[in-house]
Amino acid sequence: MASPVQYLPGKEPHAREHRLIFRNVDRAGYDPSIDCYLKDGGYEQLKKALTMEKSAIINEVKASGLRGRGGAGFPTGVKWGFIPPTNTKPVYLICNADESEPGTFKDRYIMHQDPHQLVEGMVISCFAVGAKLAYIYIREEFPMAAKILEKALNEAREKNFLGNNILGSGFDCEIYVHRGAGAYICGEETGLIESLEGKRPYPRIKPPYFPAALGLYMSPTIVNNVESLCHVKHIIQMGGAEYAKLGTPNNTGTRILCVSGDVQKPGYYEVEVGKITMGEVIDVLCGGLKPGRKLKAIIPGGSSAKVLRADEKFKLKDGRELGIMDIPMDFDTMAACGSMAGSGGVMIMDDSRKMSWVINNLNAFYAHESCGQCTPCREGSLWMRKISDRIVDGKASPDDVDMLETVANQIEGKTICAFGEACSWPTQSFVKKFRDELKADCKPEFTGRIVNEETLVAAAGLVA
Numbered sequence: 001m002a003s004p005v006q007y008l009p010g011k012e013p014h015a016r017e018h019r020l021i022f023r024n025v026d027r028a029g030y031d032p033s034i035d036c037y038l039k040d041g042g043y044e045q046l047k048k049a050l051t052m053e054k055s056a057i058i059n060e061v062k063a064s065g066l067r068g069r070g071g072a073g074f075p076t077g078v079k080w081g082f083i084p085p086t087n088t089k090p091v092y093l094i095c096n097a098d099e100s101e102p103g104t105f106k107d108r109y110i111m112h113q114d115p116h117q118l119v120e121g122m123v124i125s126c127f128a129v130g131a132k133l134a135y136i137y138i139r140e141e142f143p144m145a146a147k148i149l150e151k152a153l154n155e156a157r158e159k160n161f162l163g164n165n166i167l168g169s170g171f172d173c174e175i176y177v178h179r180g181a182g183a184y185i186c187g188e189e190t191g192l193i194e195s196l197e198g199k200r201p202y203p204r205i206k207p208p209y210f211p212a213a214l215g216l217y218m219s220p221t222i223v224n225n226v227e228s229l230c231h232v233k234h235i236i237q238m239g240g241a242e243y244a245k246l247g248t249p250n251n252t253g254t255r256i257l258c259v260s261g262d263v264q265k266p267g268y269y270e271v272e273v274g275k276i277t278m279g280e281v282i283d284v285l286c287g288g289l290k291p292g293r294k295l296k297a298i299i300p301g302g303s304s305a306k307v308l309r310a311d312e313k314f315k316l317k318d319g320r321e322l323g324i325m326d327i328p329m330d331f332d333t334m335a336a337c338g339s340m341a342g343s344g345g346v347m348i349m350d351d352s353r354k355m356s357w358v359i360n361n362l363n364a365f366y367a368h369e370s371c372g373q374c375t376p377c378r379e380g381s382l383w384m385r386k387i388s389d390r391i392v393d394g395k396a397s398p399d400d401v402d403m404l405e406t407v408a409n410q411i412e413g414k415t416i417c418a419f420g421e422a423c424s425w426p427t428q429s430f431v432k433k434f435r436d437e438l439k440a441d442c443k444p445e446f447t448g449r450i451v452n453e454e455t456l457v458a459a460a461g462l463v464a
Helices: 034-039 044-049 054-064 076-080 107-113 115-129 143-158 189-196 226-238 278-285 331-336 355-369 375-392 398-411 419-440 453-463
Strands: 091-097 131-138 174-179 221-225 254-261 267-272 295-299 313-315 321-323 345-350
Touching: 034 115, 034 143, 044 115, 044 226, 054 076, 054 115, 054 226, 076 115, 076 221, 076 226, 091 115, 091 189, 091 226, 107 115, 107 143, 107 226, 115 131, 115 143, 115 174, 115 221, 115 226, 131 143, 131 189, 143 174, 189 221, 221 226, 254 278, 267 278, 278 345, 295 419, 355 375, 355 419, 375 398, 375 419, 398 419
Parallel strands: 091 131, 091 221, 131 174, 254 345
Antiparallel strands: 254 267, 295 345, 313 321
16 A cells, blocks of 8 residues: 655645645655656556557546536547547647636646656547647746756656657657747637647637647647646546546546635645535635635636626526535536636635726736737727726726726627637626726716827827
């Protein structure tokens, strides 16, 4: 029987955690080298997978119920099954390591402290889908992670876990690290593919450009998140049915929550999906709110998720009525409550937070990160930022709050990729749920007045 894992002092997992992907994160005496990984049973699941039929691996992933951990929550095994059965082109696999969703910081720790877990998961996945070439697309802001991964890949090649005729199986596979240039839009899979091909990261229209059919170099391509690919190794080890016992029905396995904001112990926590509520995340895992404060709002799945008010009640189709503290942290219940589990970035806001500042902060981010391909997003995201700038600066009229909502409504559903929703949903939800507070930051005397300096300059030019 293996000895229990020891963790660094002060870094021990909470008793409510179930460490699977993060088993080796903050582990005492553990380092990212392949020798350390092999001593702990590393690459044993690759050896097992190489003896299995490819279809059997895909079926195990389907049986596990694994849903993508990058934000969309789409079933991983189902995505793998979308590769056309009559395909004659090369198949590619891309690891989306462009962890750019504000409030999310889990994948970085995997790459920094346990890179071979990702490499093993990727090689197994490549074997299952028939890919001989894979890329780790990593964001520019992770320079150390890129170096660690490069070293891990070289170590794997030396041990024949990567390269030609892996472990004598006849299977060839190569993985390369590709560093991005720091663009949020490259977290969108087709924008990522465009960037990987050396072009501007303009997302493609779906259909017809679903990556599993027409992806990298117009060939079938599977794009999965770092955490998702790591789960594949554990599914092979446990078996899909056994893995599915973790979590809750249709929300299986574990996932890593990244908790930030106004709690006493922010950080990362790996829990069984749906086995812990929002209230338990705040009060049990994170030690409660800061002293003397009251909960005001929560963004439960990264910055693009719709905000939830602390005093809201949610009536579900099954008849349950939940308060915000009663919501299980799973994909389906969060969606039923009007938001999303997303990338697992949980942002807690107490009563010290001004909502006009929060939405302005988010609008500034999205205005900066829009790729500019679609007019509603390119113009609308900047317009929203300018309006919320005015609100924060005390130069807005109450009508500006309504205008802010109108602009957001004109972006949602009118763009090529989901960035339109990502930038409009926060604004829509903040205006809907904190309209009175936002209007209280405005000045009625500015109603009908031109307060935008750019407009004044333009008007002066016309007069001249």
